[in-house]
Amino acid sequence: MAERSAKAYGKLFEVRLLHHYWLDDGPTLFDRLPAAQQERYLLNYNVGAFLEITPTAATEKRLKAFGALWRKTKSGFIAAAPSDAALPLDTVLEWSLKVIDPEFFNYTALTLRPQSIRECYTSDKSTRYRFKENVPVFSNLTGASRGSGESKSLFLSKEIETLDAGDGIEALFEDGGALCQLTADQTGGAPAFQTLESDAGSMPVFANQNDVPEVAAPEGVTDAPSRGLLLADDLPADLFALVRLTATRGDDDGFSFVGNDGKPLASGPVFEVRFKNRxxxxxxxxxxxxxxxxxxxxxxxxxxxxxxxxxxxxxxxxxxxxxxxxxxxxxxxxxxx
Known part of the structure; x- marks a missing residue:
């Protein structure tokens, strides 16, 4: 009789895509609801109702090479790898997020700026590049955290910073330690804004305007957009956002999902993206x-x-x-x- 061997898998990481339109209770933040109410809301929550999650072709190939798997969950997705797998420390895995609910743009903050595609050429017209403006990139290399130890929460959004002159309506910013949001475009006078919480550090790190990266234009391209994403061949033109995860982070190993030997951690990290309701x-x-x-x-x-x-x-x-x-x-x- 042939012997069967079972391969042990462990969680590589989990990504939770949480939208506060579906999870807050009126003015009360989801995180401040009673535990039983949070659990009930999460049971009814399904990110697949408004976002389609798809790995890039390169990511599928890398996962297969490591013997790793990924699966969608009601709140996002999870990846697992054999316990004896060894990943290169610079491994990059990417998932595109596509909006499939048209109403998403009505109830989601920071979705007013158009995500238009721009085609650019080198000065000698020999090479064409395609960019998509205002696409956020959620990354564990630039994400911010809250808390410490077992209570540490890992967010894939950048830290919310002070107000910039170029920020428009709905921009989130820090002012004197408070979390604030513009309620109108800036026109040169005193900005119109709301204070959402006097202690910004007590709030989740919401997806914000700083998640849209600056574009590093390829050599010879002079008309690239200032912010957005260079569309690689395996990125769909209709993506709304990109989740980009790198195996290790040098300045905060809490965001790493493998150890120095490239093997999965005993307890894989849980990353969060928090979409702000409008x-x-x-x-x-x-x-x-x-x-x-x-x-x-x-x-x-x-x-x-x-x-x-x-x-x-x-x-x-x-x-x-x-x-x-x-x-x-x-x-x-x-x-x-």
Missing amino acids: RAWWKWIGRDGSESLSTEPLPMTFYGNASIEGKKKAPADTVKTEMAGTAISKLVSEIFI
């Missing part, structure tokens, strides 16, 4: 044509916000932009009562 001014419109506006932008969430200010109806999923010249002055969600 905040908008709520405009209630009565049957008689009367209108009233909320006193500040309010969060759009699947759970819990229909009763804010005593109103019985939730805001519309579609958000309208109000303009002041060429600048966006407000994001408005209408509610017919």
Whole structure:
């Protein structure tokens, strides 16, 4: 009788793609809900309803070479490798994220800037490059963390920084230790913003404008976009974002998913991407044509916000932009009562 051998696999890493539109309860952050409520919301959560997760061809080839596997989960995806596998320390694995729910762009913050494709040529027209503007790259080499020890959380987004003059509406920024968000485009005067939390360090590191990398233009290309992604042959043109994971990180080994010998860790890291739900001014419109506006932008969430200010109806999923010249002055969600 032929002998059968079982190969032992261990978790290489897990990536959780958590969207606060589906997980927050009105103004209450998911992380601050009771444990039982968090568990219930996660049971109903399915990232596959709005994002399609696909490894690049190069990543599939590398995983196969290592005998590794990956699988989608309701909250993201997970990768596993044989316990005796040895990965090169500079191994890079990539997954593209494609939006499959059109409403995603209505309830997700920081999705107003167009992700247009630009074709550029070298000065002698011998080589063509394709770029896609405003594509975020979520990476364990540049991600930020919160907490320490067993309570350390690993985010694939860059740290949220102070406000930049080029930041537009919905940009997240740190101001005096607080987490803030622009509520209008900057026009040269004092910026219009909300303080979301007085202690930014107590909040998750949300996906933010700093996740869109600066473009290093190839030699001879002078008209590349300033920020975005060079589209390699195995990257689809319709991607919304890219998850890029490297086996080791020199300045913080908590973000590494193999040891110095290239073997999987005893407990693979869990990485998180946190998509911020949109905040908008709520405009209630009565049957008689009367209108009233909320006193500040309010969060759009699947759970819990229909009763804010005593109103019985939730805001519309579609958000309208109000303009002041060429600048966006407000994001408005209408509610017919």
